[in-house]
Amino acid sequence: MKKEAKAPKRSFGMKSWIFPLCVGAAYPILWGVSPERTVQALRAAGHVLEQAAVPLLLAFLMMLLLNLFLTPAHVSRFLGRKAGILGILLSSAAGILSMGPVYAWYPFLASLRRKGASDFYLANFLSNRAVKPALIPLMVTYFGWGFTVIFSVFGVLNAFVAAVIVYLVTRSAH
């Protein structure tokens, strides 16, 4: 059966700007309610953007390198459906070591997926971000060694379980 599909072009048209425009429109409205807090919100957003700048740049560089050196065949081998334990280790390590806010990594993950990475490994990457090696000393100081070790181990185990669930849920869509 032949079906006409709607134009799925990934455009930079109005559709993708609806959400930011709606949020942006909330600022002048809230200005009427509380000008001080609205200015504070704008400053906070600026600060968030400042914090995200380096990870965003890093993610862009990784996408550039991905496009230059990795073909879908490579990605399928290392992060495809049949990548196995290597894929788990790679995505876990990448998730644990990835720095900055999570949204900075979404374009990179979308790019990986387009090249054939399985949803399982993408979910595993995102969920492994619960483990933060750089913050371990602080967590130990606050909550003790025992708690920190168990929290970190569970971070990795939870990521695996979440990845399995995501894989099972999204499998039918593919």
Place this chain on the structure above:
Amino acid sequence: MKLAIPADAPHLDARIGDRLGFARCLLVVDTEDLTFEVVDAPTPASGHGAGIHIITQALGMGAKVLLTGHISPHIAQTLEKSGIRVIFPVQGSVREAVESYRLGAFEREEDTAAEGVVRFQLHRLPWQGAFRKAANQFLGIFPILLGVILLLGLFQSFFPKDALLRVFSGDGLLDTLWGACAGGILTGNPLNSYVIGKTLLDLGVGLSAVTALMMAWVTVGLVQLPAETAALGLRFAMARNAAAFLITLAASPLIVYLAGVFR
């Protein structure tokens, strides 16, 4: 130019099917504007020749090139003789394959001509091509990222921090639920979640609730949901966040119990 591509779902982000006869559908994509038509896969009862049947339909729709994961050499040769260019093996998503084709990234593998059929491989993109592709991919999600950042600003300014304390009642299970909810809503550097967690702990909130808050802080993202959906799809984003939330609820009391045992 129209490309015929077997896929495992009727959209551009679907994965390319390995074989014509076993793909869920065939997309006929126009490289000019990325619009596409879908040819449903033949039923299993179609048996032998299902691949030929589906490709005949695609050709009738104007496809001049077939990109596929695998194809039998004799079918590839027949198609080539009929003026249809066959490119294989191709992996990844349909969108990626179309982009690579548009950038002229497929090149013939010379040494495979002896097999009676020419295989292709993706050659490296030049710097400009790779940069343009990365920029396009990045700009595609930028508006949503901007919206999320603006939303985070509003949230940080208008959400009163002391409201967090008021939700904890002293009931262990309920507090764990509130901790996970708060962690899923609040965002920022995870360091903040440790500081808030320690403060709550000192104020008498249970460790299970604090654990749930710290775990959900980095694994559940209600505010980032639009950006995650834009990048990875609604089903992925909902499933991942829901799974992370439920796992946080189940794991937090267990972590506290085990931390007590191994203290």
